Amino acid sequence: MIHVSHLTKYYGDYAAVRDVSFDVAAGQVVGFLGHNGAGKSTTMRILTGYLAPTSGSATIAGLDVFNDSVEVRRKVGYMPESCPLYTDMRVEEYLNFRAGIKGIHGGFRPMRVDFVLRRCWLTDVRRQIIGTLSKGYRQRVGLADSLLANPPVLILDEPTAGLDPTQIRSTRDLIRELGQEHTILLSTHILSEVEMTADSVIIIHQGQVALQSSIKDLQAQAGSQGKLLAVFDGHVDGQGVRDLETFGPTEAKAELDRTEIRIRTNDIAGATRKVLDEARTRGWTVREVRPERPTLEDLFVQITARA
């Protein structure tokens, strides 16, 4: 659905995006991850025809974003970062206006406006002036706007930035629901969000794609770096720790009142049994045994540090 090849964008001498290539298949929800200034917004702006690339090309639904810019924009619902809106208009009035410039006319328009108002939980504030709305509501107005023309592709630039936890959760649910009907490219720097909403992830670092993989693969990768953490009361004898080493590289850390042992292994269940056996035979008091999996966050740090 979205095809980007060798996209490069210079601002003066500064390369915001360097040789970025990726594909997004139809119906996928793709998280676009990166630090601030990694080039996420620039890439999205190029895709929506707001900026032109210095070199390289991109197509959406087979249409070139540069040559068929207006046609591409008909197929894309875009919500820019920080969601700028006309603060002097009422919510419904604004959506009507946006529907108008997106070419939705006649009896169809009130239907669509009504639909997006309900979809984004805006019905209570439809008569309110946008300037008086809280940030969360404004984000929803922006999202509602991007849905107006029912475009096959949604490009959302940090849709949950600056929201409170409940709003983040409801927005996330909405995005997941929308993902069933639309192809979504959403940028964020909150990893857990991608983990929960997206099918796959593109990590962009210093203007380059550092990783593109599905969330499942990434989680599998994270699982393969699993560790078992066991915590015991008081201090434990060294022989026991050496016994555990048969399972994998083990490190023991003695604290004031407890000992923490970490075993790196793929067989978490086996290691747990072994630890408990060891504890029983040696009379250690177990305080806690739990697997420690690296989060996506850890992977992200690893990947961006490597790149």
Place this chain on the structure above:
Amino acid sequence: MLATLTLIRREFSAYFFSPIGYAVLFLFLIVMGCLFYLSVDELTAEDPYGISTSMEILVNNIAFWLIFAIIPPLLTMRLFAEERATGTIEMLLTAPLHDWQVVISKYLACYAFFLVMWLPTLLYLPVLLDWQVGTLKVGIDPGPVWTTYIGVALAGAMFLSIGMCVSSFVKSQMVAALISLVLGLVFLIFAFAEPLVASSGIGRQGVFFVSVPLHFARNFSRGLIDSRQLILYCSVTLFCIFLTIRSLESRRWR
């Protein structure tokens, strides 16, 4: 087409969302009202005083040119500068609209407001033209009135296009207003300094070509339409609109 109409409507109504539209209307009507009073006074004066054509005082007074210099920048400053400052320009330019559609819509909305602003002055006409209620005949030649209105409409188009062009280059409304005021003054100020800058020959010609108040004093308010002025107004307007479209496009290659 419908998309363009939607945009024109939004831009036009935006003038009434902010105090600026009302402030401009107020300022304009106060000054025009005073000038109307003066006109009536002069038109009814005994010989050898008074004026010979009805719109003369209205457009040949320095107060009129003062507001004519100030009002277009006030109307145009927000067109693009505000959108740039608040970031809404990104929403606008990622909608399925061509850049020229955006520019034309904004210009037409602003021009429509300018024309609406002039509407109340039509109320002066029955008095200025000495309109007889019974016979519906005018007592004073109406020609100069129509030419003056045509002149105002075209000169206004020029000043507004200059303002819009400036607004598309800057981010601050204040800067947009000041720069367009200065650029607008180029077409106004020499008229009042004519004897100082050019007393004869080619210099005087040059000053006459660009000085809008002189066009009104010598042509429009006397019932004359001179093609040189029409060409000046129309070409500057088209050029500025063209430049504005280019300036919007420039975001893509900058």
